[in-house]
Amino acid sequence: MATLDTEQPLAKHQATENLRTDELLLNMGPQHPSTHGVLRVIVKTDGEIVKAAHPEIGYLHRCFEKHSENVDYMSVMPYVDRLDYLASMNNEQGFAIAVEKMLGLEVPRRAEYIRVIIAELQRIASHLMAFGTYGLDLGAFTAFMYGFRDREMILDIFESVCGARLLYNYMWIGGVARDITPDQVRMIKSFCEYFKPKIDEYNTLVSYNKIFIERTRDVGVIDLDTCKSYGLTGVMLRAAGFKWDLRKDMPYSIYKELEFDVPVGNGEQGTLGDCWDRHIVRMREMAQSVRIIEQLIDGIPAGPSRGKIGKVPKPPAGEHWSRTECPRGELGFYIVSDGSTNPYRVKCKSPCFMNVATLNDLSHGVMVSDLIATLGSFDIVLGEVDR
């Protein structure tokens, strides 16, 4: 049996000038757990160091914009659900608001209250998902279980309200599809009571965990100039220290009457605009969403839950660009109407699309594991990127 000669082999290659490390082209995805869907990132690595990362998108392209041109405005709603399928209610609200503006339609107060309550619940659900899967990306499985446990309760409420758990078709043009009952109000109230202390618990468990901080501080820093250059919105922008929230700054629906704060990143664990900042902004936003729901839930006015609107809405010829604040940023709809029952053109500007576009700029010279941490902190949903 040959013995291993420990002295010899190394000495043979002492002349390191001829030693060259090869760059390795690595395909991350399209089926990879850390890409949160079907995103393919072509990563050029030198050992553990990333030289470049090119995101390739389009694997989940379902021609949303083309489909919309072939159906009437009401029938676009189920497709809108499927854009950002973790925040369907927010998408629906955005599209409904855009079409209502074109129609010049007033929505009943009761419907506005219900919409905002449901949209904020959805924001919590979406951020819980982000929190859970981000933990999973960084190797903390516990966060995933807690996040999903609480999200499940919100989905139960949604199931009771509209019959579906993921893709709702609930907010219709002119109001909501079904009124909510006192039972459902009680469910929402008890969820808020239950959930309020949980946020602090999760912060103790994950956000201020030493290992978590070490993995996320100073990683994936996006400063304000980069944000503006890419047109980033939502959590990405706020984490860079810029106080901008459409609900506060260009209020739609009834947000003008509500009291809530806009949490921004302040670089308290490292650099301003790093992954940790993005994470903590989400955690703090959940507390604000609970605050909004609590302001509304006891005073839902009586009245109809849907305005007077014909079966097939027919906006006058014209065009409108509308933005609403979704959990992942500002969702924009550019709708062109030619006066017929079908939209002439619907353009959806999704926030995640721009978030993914930044990935290449952030990836030069970072470790592979940091690339995962950065991508996870964007909280992307590929349904919205590819549309």
Next chain:
Amino acid sequence: MTFDAILEKITARFPGVTFTKGETKPDPFIALPKEKIVDVVKYLNELGFESLHCISGVDYPKTNTTEVVYHVASFQHRTTVCLKVILPRGDGQSIPTLCGLYRGANWLEREVFDMNGVTFEGHPDMRRILCPEDWVGYPLKKDYVTPDFYKGMPVPLYFADQGEAGDPGQPSPAGGGH
């Protein structure tokens, strides 16, 4: 800053250039020649419109034009301004890129190219983004015909056998009708 104030400022800054106010409702727009798009967006940036939010392509076979629509947003003025470059319809239309001003323009312009077939002069990476690279045609053109096969695979599309797109009498493929 109101829409008219913006239009006034732009007109004063670029004498000799025709800026047309489009009176569409509820949002008006400013139409401008394509040679000026980079300068105007740069000037708007100086005015506080710091964020390029959206670039869309819209096809109008009736007037034989293709529009490239820019939505530039301002944080300090809390508003968005809509700029339009109206190109003649047809293949091989091009327009200067905004990649030198906004890094976000890269992907937005690629999407317009992919969907409407407008090329952007000076774009560093003018490839398709959502469709496969060997896809034929530009789907958001109104006269686009969905191919029956892609690499030997049948394309299962709802509208392939339903006559002209946009016909209001067609049943919706999902949702709405139930």
